[in-house]
Amino acid sequence: MAAEVYWADLRVAHGQGLLAKTEKLFVQARLREIVAPRDLVAFKIHFGERGNTGYIRPQYIRRLVNLVKSIGGKPFLTDANTLYVGSRANAVDHLQTAIENGFAYAVVDAPLIIADGLTGKDFINVPVQLKHFEEVKISSAVYHADALLVVSHFKGHEATGFGGALKNLGMGSGSRSGKQMMHSDILPEINQEKCMGCGRCRKWCPAGAIKVNRKIFKATIEAKKCIGCGECTVTCPEQAIAINWKTEPDIIQEKIVEYCSGILQNKPGKAGFINFVQNVSPECDCYGWTDASIVRDIGILASLDPVALDQACVDLVNKERGLPDSRLAASPEGEDKFKALWPAIDWQRQLKYGEEIGLGTRKYQLIRV
Numbered sequence: 001m002a003a004e005v006y007w008a009d010l011r012v013a014h015g016q017g018l019l020a021k022t023e024k025l026f027v028q029a030r031l032r033e034i035v036a037p038r039d040l041v042a043f044k045i046h047f048g049e050r051g052n053t054g055y056i057r058p059q060y061i062r063r064l065v066n067l068v069k070s071i072g073g074k075p076f077l078t079d080a081n082t083l084y085v086g087s088r089a090n091a092v093d094h095l096q097t098a099i100e101n102g103f104a105y106a107v108v109d110a111p112l113i114i115a116d117g118l119t120g121k122d123f124i125n126v127p128v129q130l131k132h133f134e135e136v137k138i139s140s141a142v143y144h145a146d147a148l149l150v151v152s153h154f155k156g157h158e159a160t161g162f163g164g165a166l167k168n169l170g171m172g173s174g175s176r177s178g179k180q181m182m183h184s185d186i187l188p189e190i191n192q193e194k195c196m197g198c199g200r201c202r203k204w205c206p207a208g209a210i211k212v213n214r215k216i217f218k219a220t221i222e223a224k225k226c227i228g229c230g231e232c233t234v235t236c237p238e239q240a241i242a243i244n245w246k247t248e249p250d251i252i253q254e255k256i257v258e259y260c261s262g263i264l265q266n267k268p269g270k271a272g273f274i275n276f277v278q279n280v281s282p283e284c285d286c287y288g289w290t291d292a293s294i295v296r297d298i299g300i301l302a303s304l305d306p307v308a309l310d311q312a313c314v315d316l317v318n319k320e321r322g323l324p325d326s327r328l329a330a331s332p333e334g335e336d337k338f339k340a341l342w343p344a345i346d347w348q349r350q351l352k353y354g355e356e357i358g359l360g361t362r363k364y365q366l367i368r369v
């Protein structure tokens, strides 16, 4: 059976803005039904890395927070610490960055709780018995919440082709060690010809896996220590470090989906999903920058089914033509935008596997709000 996916496009009537339309979307998509009075309601969001500008505007979150409060729920905003070294790798830096990016209490009207605690060690082992994991490490605040609203910025993603509800929920709610397990099949290599031995990658490596030979000015990665976080690949000024994507993108997507399964296990009928298909950047919000949107802003979509929701968002983006001055300026209508951005990644894997293990369906009915 097809799942219902609701779509609020960006047109508004005189006197009624997008914030009001977002409230209407929440109600029409039956997201009210996931919240009961006195429920602790986790808003799983991404606060954006320091310097990033693509994440969801906090004003939208405030409206959703107030809707949840009007039902009697107790909302809080949450995300887990990152594996890579950046501005969100521990709760102190994470909260500071979230506030700098506009998620202060005065703006969003809800407390922020870092889901896996001060240093990422606050998690619950949840049994799943799936292909890659027997158990997954779920951030405690997400696990213990009574209800879950997964609010995601939909965009391209360098590890999974695109990043939507499944990516935000699965990777984003894993503890730091859980993230390590999801990433651990991806091992980068250093191109010795391109490497200048500057040592920047060594400074950012969280696992101490990189050595720089100061005599010949070349860096090498110790495979045994490498946790596959990919941090070095984005810090190298010479682009000397490329991740070996041969089979790994499929595996990381399946692992993310297995984490989703573990998270949703104790929340039957208590999880809803909203995707903001705006500022569709080529890469995720974990970077300290946001490149130009690849297609025009499409709107805000919501569903009780994360697989159907992500599928609908992919389809809407792929129908568009690439925007001038973006990385996909020459891309015609109908071209697979995420394949064009990340040719080595089959982004469909996360949706197919999500369907296979019962997280949802790729068949959907799109309903305009």
Ligand code: SF4
Binding pocket: 188, 204, 205, 206, 207, 208, 209, 210, 221, 225, 226, 227, 228, 229, 230, 231, 232, 233
């Ligand atoms: S060498 Fe491995 S652990 Fe170190 S930054 Fe690169 S991917 Fe991460």
Ligand code: SF4
Binding pocket: 190, 194, 195, 196, 197, 198, 199, 200, 201, 202, 212, 218, 219, 235, 236, 237, 238, 239, 240, 241
């Ligand atoms: S950052 Fe790049 S150039 Fe610098 S040492 Fe690492 S691999 Fe070599």
